[in-house]
Amino acid sequence: MQGLHQFSTPSDNWCQVHFANSEIKVARASKQYIYDDLGTEFLDCVSSSAHVGHCHPHVVAASQTQMQKLWTTQGFLNDTYSLYMKKLMDVLPESLSVVYLVNSGSEANDLALRLGRLYTKRDDVAVFESSYHGNISSLVDVSSKSFKRLPQGKKEFVHVIPLPKCQNIEDQTVENEQANQEKYCEDAQRVIENASKNGRPIGILLSEMVISAAGLVIPPLGYFKNLYQMIRNQGGICIADEVQTSLGRIGGDFWAFQLYGVVPDILTFGKSIGNGFPIAAVVTSREIANCLPEYMNTYGGNPLACAIGKAVLEVIVNEKLMYSAKMVGKSLLEGLRGLMSKHPSIGDVRGMGLCVGVEVVCGRPDMKPATILANRILYLLKEEKVIVATQGEERNVIALTPPLCFTLDNARRVVEAFDKAFTKANQSEESEPVRPNTSFLGLDNIPLNVMGGDEETDTSPAKRQRTYEEMD
Amino acid sequence: MQGLHQFSTPSDNWCQVHFANSEIKVARASKQYIYDDLGTEFLDCVSSSAHVGHCHPHVVAASQTQMQKLWTTQGFLNDTYSLYMKKLMDVLPESLSVVYLVNSGSEANDLALRLGRLYTKRDDVAVFESSYHGNISSLVDVSSKSFKRLPQGKKEFVHVIPLPKCQNIEDQTVENEQANQEKYCEDAQRVIENASKNGRPIGILLSEMVISAAGLVIPPLGYFKNLYQMIRNQGGICIADEVQTSLGRIGGDFWAFQLYGVVPDILTFGKSIGNGFPIAAVVTSREIANCLPEYMNTYGGNPLACAIGKAVLEVIVNEKLMYSAKMVGKSLLEGLRGLMSKHPSIGDVRGMGLCVGVEVVCGRPDMKPATILANRILYLLKEEKVIVATQGEERNVIALTPPLCFTLDNARRVVEAFDKAFTKANQSEESEPVRPNTSFLGLDNIPLNVMGGDEETDTSPAKRQRTYEEMD
Numbered sequence: 048m049q050g051l052h053q054f055s056t057p058s059d060n061w062c063q064v065h066f067a068n069s070e071i072k073v074a075r076a077s078k079q080y081i082y083d084d085l086g087t088e089f090l091d092c093v094s095s096s097a098h099v100g101h102c103h104p105h106v107v108a109a110s111q112t113q114m115q116k117l118w119t120t121q122g123f124l125n126d127t128y129s130l131y132m133k134k135l136m137d138v139l140p141e142s143l144s145v146v147y148l149v150n151s152g153s154e155a156n157d158l159a160l161r162l163g164r165l166y167t168k169r170d171d172v173a174v175f176e177s178s179y180h181g182n183i184s185s186l187v188d189v190s191s192k193s194f195k196r197l198p199q200g201k202k203e204f205v206h207v208i209p210l211p212k213c214q215n216i217e218d219q220t221v222e223n224e225q226a227n228q229e230k231y232c233e234d235a236q237r238v239i240e241n242a243s244k245n246g247r248p249i250g251i252l253l254s255e256m257v258i259s260a261a262g263l264v265i266p267p268l269g270y271f272k273n274l275y276q277m278i279r280n281q282g283g284i285c286i287a288d289e290v291q292t293s294l295g296r297i298g299g300d301f302w303a304f305q306l307y308g309v310v311p312d313i314l315t316f317g318k319s320i321g322n323g324f325p326i327a328a329v330v331t332s333r334e335i336a337n338c339l340p341e342y343m344n345t346y347g348g349n350p351l352a353c354a355i356g357k358a359v360l361e362v363i364v365n366e367k368l369m370y371s372a373k374m375v376g377k378s379l380l381e382g383l384r385g386l387m388s389k390h391p392s393i394g395d396v397r398g399m400g401l402c403v404g405v406e407v408v409c410g411r412p413d414m415k416p417a418t419i420l421a422n423r424i425l426y427l428l429k430e431e432k433v434i435v436a437t438q439g440e441e442r443n444v445i446a447l448t449p450p451l452c453f454t455l456d457n458a459r460r461v462v463e464a465f466d467k468a469f470t471k472a473n474q475s476e477e478s479e480p481v482r483p484n485t486s487f488l489g490l491d492n493i494p495l496n497v498m499g500g501d502e503e504t505d506t507s508p509a510k511r512q513r514t515y516e517e518m519d
Numbered sequence: 520m521q522g523l524h525q526f527s528t529p530s531d532n533w534c535q536v537h538f539a540n541s542e543i544k545v546a547r548a549s550k551q552y553i554y555d556d557l558g559t560e561f562l563d564c565v566s567s568s569a570h571v572g573h574c575h576p577h578v579v580a581a582s583q584t585q586m587q588k589l590w591t592t593q594g595f596l597n598d599t600y601s602l603y604m605k606k607l608m609d610v611l612p613e614s615l616s617v618v619y620l621v622n623s624g625s626e627a628n629d630l631a632l633r634l635g636r637l638y639t640k641r642d643d644v645a646v647f648e649s650s651y652h653g654n655i656s657s658l659v660d661v662s663s664k665s666f667k668r669l670p671q672g673k674k675e676f677v678h679v680i681p682l683p684k685c686q687n688i689e690d691q692t693v694e695n696e697q698a699n700q701e702k703y704c705e706d707a708q709r710v711i712e713n714a715s716k717n718g719r720p721i722g723i724l725l726s727e728m729v730i731s732a733a734g735l736v737i738p739p740l741g742y743f744k745n746l747y748q749m750i751r752n753q754g755g756i757c758i759a760d761e762v763q764t765s766l767g768r769i770g771g772d773f774w775a776f777q778l779y780g781v782v783p784d785i786l787t788f789g790k791s792i793g794n795g796f797p798i799a800a801v802v803t804s805r806e807i808a809n810c811l812p813e814y815m816n817t818y819g820g821n822p823l824a825c826a827i828g829k830a831v832l833e834v835i836v837n838e839k840l841m842y843s844a845k846m847v848g849k850s851l852l853e854g855l856r857g858l859m860s861k862h863p864s865i866g867d868v869r870g871m872g873l874c875v876g877v878e879v880v881c882g883r884p885d886m887k888p889a890t891i892l893a894n895r896i897l898y899l900l901k902e903e904k905v906i907v908a909t910q911g912e913e914r915n916v917i918a919l920t921p922p923l924c925f926t927l928d929n930a931r932r933v934v935e936a937f938d939k940a941f942t943k944a945n946q947s948e949e950s951e952p953v954r955p956n957t958s959f960l961g962l963d964n965i966p967l968n969v970m971g972g973d974e975e976t977d978t979s980p981a982k983r984q985r986t987y988e989e990m991d
Contacts, residue, residue: 072596075588081595096591096817111583116547118795119568122908123553124544150622150797151817157655182815183629184657318817323590325622325797325818343654345568345623345790346797436594 076101095448098319099362109358131353145336152290152317153181155327165338169250179260211266256303262439263404271307287311294319298373298400326352368451376400382462390469405445416441427468548573567920570791571834585826603825617808620819624762624789625653627799637810641722651732683738728775734911735876743779759783766791770845770872798824840923848872854934862941877917888913899940
């Protein structure tokens with residue numbers, strides 16, 4: 048307006064704040080592959096939003112057809128919405144019969160909290176340590192990972208449950224699992240009782256079933272049955288945040304709560320359902336929904352979103368992607384576990400379906416987080432044209448959440464690339480090197496994951512926002 | 520999952536919660552027209568989201584092309600984003616140089632509040648009476664229209680400025696405007712001083728320039744200069760919520776703040792920029808942006824949104840839509856004002872560009888709001904195949920916010936339809952009829968606008984959520 052801005056590429060500008068200072072400029076993407084502007088192909092193990100594969104032709108076709116007819120219908124009925132609702136209802140438990148369509152996982156979790164608070168008439172929320180539920184005010188407040196970086200810290204209505212962290216869900220013997228579970232449940236019970244004692248009874252448990260931001264922590268299989276019972280016994284309700292785990296991500300089932308044999312009172316999900324299009328959902332019972340007399344959302348349920356959502360569900364079923372995710376995920380998990388004997392800095396490999404985490408440590412059994420090594424592995428994998436991300440408090444858990452069309456061949460390629468990367472890293476490895484200077488980021492102790500960016504941490508102001516923080 | 524749900528059409532289900540129980544099932548839309556499933560054409564005066572026209576071919580083409588290449592790029596660079604940013608920067612004041620792309624006006628206003636609070640280190644927010652800024656927790660808290668329906672009411676950090684309501688911006692003589700303005704500024708000054716006296720100095724003014732939910736209230740032209748100054752003088756910042764008024768809606772200029780000769784510290788906008796695709800933005804100065812070390816959003820800046828956003832800006836410029844909105848809006852305003860002498864129940868006609876409000880009253884000069892009559896006019900206009908909405912505390916302001924491709928012919932048609940509708944309504948008009956039973960909605964005193972729905976208020980549970988509340 049008043050002259051040109053100093054703006055040439057996103058990396059010159061704060062506009063870039065959403066993105067990594069990645070050397071990879073993506074020009075196009077297809078299935079589980081992304082291509083940079085030189086045509087180089089990368090195996091994409093991070094774009095969980097591209098759930099059924101980047102630019103899936105069935106989804107693209109459905110979207111292109113709808114686009115010519117109708118985008119926005121706020122205030123009117125439209126058949127596309129009805130058709131999508133029918134399909135969605137078919138994959139939901141009967142008790143969850145009311146759907147609100149929104150634009151993002153954050154909007155979904157915020158609405159879920161509002162519903163929960165109206166229903167329970169309580170403000171207090173229990174969340175896991177290191178949890179992350181979204182990037183709007185109400186969710187920054189209840190995301191342990193986020194609020195602890197803020198000056199005011201934890202608010203009085205938030206209660207933090209210690210992570211139910213066990214090494215590996217599948218390796219556990221029945222006895223171990225039982226013991227772990229009891230300990231974790233006691234941890235939770237203590238938090239619930241303390242809250243109550245202090246006159247702040249917990250109204251809402253807001254939790255993921257696989258705690259992503261904490262480093263893909265997978266609680267023991269019996270855990271949520273007990274936890275949900277404890278919350279409900281004292282008058283609370285349970286919200287399952289499945290933004291990261293919905294529609295078959297965990298393999299075999301549509302939802303992670305199915306694995307745990309529970310049904311949440313409110314379910315939120317996103318990412319997967321739009322294959323990259325901004326759409327998310329809150330589902331709950333009629334009883335809870337009755338507490339909110341009305342809800343409006345400009346784009347919620349728009350026919351474009353619904354046409355895409357419906358096509359995504361069709362692809363999942365038609366291509367048996369949930370079964371595939373289970374099988375391929377198992378193979379990936381086993382392959383990566385096979386590397387543990389060779390590479391002692393792989394502390395743990397855990398996962399369900401195509402949601403796999405590799406914990407990078409200074410050594411076993413010490414298990415001290417190896418943040419810098421994990422970051423180095425990222426870059427070595429990038430040299431192998433395999434794109435991964437890091438997660439966890441110490442950003443030492445390499446997370447793999449590829450599109451569900453990921454194949455057995457892809458899994459083998461990833462395992463080989465990991466083997467190469469750890470071998471290379473170990474050859475040049477000293478003891479855990481000094482952490483890069485990240486104080487300018489205002490963060491306490493963790494270097495952000497510079498995914499595909501400059502390996503050397505560049506502390507110039509121009510670079511400070513271009514660090515890739517997490518897959519949320 | 521467990522059997523079929525009782526679900527046939529949206530109107531059987533709470534899923535329908537976003538939508539009106541409208542008899543109009545929209546099958547397709549083009550330009551400023553929507554078509555129901557029988558092919559009936561309606562002139563759409565409400566879909567402000569379809570800013571440059573429903574399914575505009577240039578926007579559809581840009582979107583279809585992008586869809587085949589790349590949808591999601593979280594963590595990577597992409598050229599589409601850069602190109603869009605350049606175009607957007609060109610229509611923004613130089614001081615507003617940092618852009619955050621998000622998915623909805625609500626997400627934008629929430630982020631703006633976060634930025635404002637971090638920057639001012641104050642929690643307190645001043646808003647207008649009857650204001651509406653979005654449908655997520657933090658915005659329900661600061662939207663006068665929303666929080667007053669909640670049990671807890673207004674929170675202590677919220678300060679409500681009386682509406683700077685004058686009858687008509689263009690009719691005012693210079694003297695009148697000066698007098699009005701002084702009174703409104705004194706009202707605001709009192710609120711600001713009281714807040715400060717009570718140890719809660721206002722950190723943020725969050726306001727629309729045309730206060731939509733209050734019934735398209737247009738403050739006097741000098742008002743915001745004074746108000747912004749008052750807020751800034753005591754250490755606060757000013758957020759302009761232009762979700763409803765951005766990109767030429769008010770005619771002639773890209774932004775409503777230009778009309779008032781101010782530049783906000785933070786600007787939010789949405790709806791218009793995606794032409795129906797979920798995209799919105801926060802723009803601020805580098806100084807304010809520096810307070811938030813990082814911001815991630817799964818879809819923010821995705822290439823699909825950017826391709827669409829860029830195409831929308833191109834259409835606005837290529838088709839001279841801002842100039843057209845100004846001219847056509849003027850003609851519409853004059854035409855509707857011409858009806859005032861014939862129809863005393865038209866209390867006021869006000870507007871800027873294609874943002875026009877018709878205040879329906881029991882009579883002049885009394886100006887008592889005629890809610891039921893306004894609602895009746897909606898249905899009579901629908902018989903004329905003209906779709907409008909109501910706004911305002913008493914829902915007696917008929918709002919016209921059509922796509923910007925609205926023509927002079929369309930304006931004439933609307934004026935004729937209003938004439939017919941008021942004539943018919945007056946023929947059958949008694950004194951203001953008894954209000955329909957809306958107690959089941961949990962609302963205090965206002966019947967919701969049942970846009971295009973059953974004229975008789977149906978109080979059965981199946982219908983309770985299908986009332987169209989507002990154009991947000």
